[in-house]
Amino acid sequence: MCNVYLVLAYGLLWGIFAIYAWVIHGRQQRLEKEMQELKRALGQR
């Protein structure tokens, strides 16, 4: 069960998924923040 290549492949797979999820979440957060600022500047709720 403890084959180093298997553990490495499985770990890297989840690492890649996690990095992409983190990146896309960060992009969404930045855009949401910018949208709120723009709405405030334009006098919207």
Place this chain on the structure above:
Amino acid sequence: MSKLFPPTLHLIVTFVWLVVASYLIFFYAPQESTMGEVQRIFYIHVPSAWTAMVAYFLIFLGSVGYLWKRQDAADDFAHGAAEAGFVFCTCVLVTGPLWAKPVWGIWWTWDARLTLTFVLWLLFVAYLMLRSYVINPGRAAVLAAVVGIIGFVDVPVDYMAIRWWRTQHPQPVIAGGEGSGLDARMWVALLVNWGAFLCLFAYLMRQYLRLAALQREVAHLRRRQGANFAT
């Protein structure tokens, strides 16, 4: 879609499905007799490859749709498939060499299947680079759609490479004709993993589509703010 199957529920389903799929890899699927434990990479490598190919097919559909109707939704669909597909294709290129080294004794060789999969990854990169570097969004969408359509030629050739040519990559064990095949429990583990990967792919695409909607909203607000300053 969001009301019937909200993103939070989608995330929970994906997570549970992935946990079940991982259980099947490590505790349900039998050990392969010649390769041993390392063969279990098969259950993540093959579904990643199939998902990447499905992703490129969706890019192709979205690209054709965009060039035909010029609707932003088709372009967003293709762009979302490209981003998520790039992630899965990267997984193929990472897990493949980690399986090849203990089994073949080498990390990589330029045989037809491996080279065409690398070309597929480069096509994802080219598509995403076009989106990033062409400033005019309309022009970027058209150029990316052309790459999406022309590049799709690689997908069927990549799939058939191990059937058409003698390669270092193993000959097909699935749909490979006489003498090929899998143990029933291996089939279950493989298909459950592919289902989980497709569910994750769909979730990542949904997140991209939300991002694209936010980008349009922000661009619209910026234009309004610019117009306010001008007057």
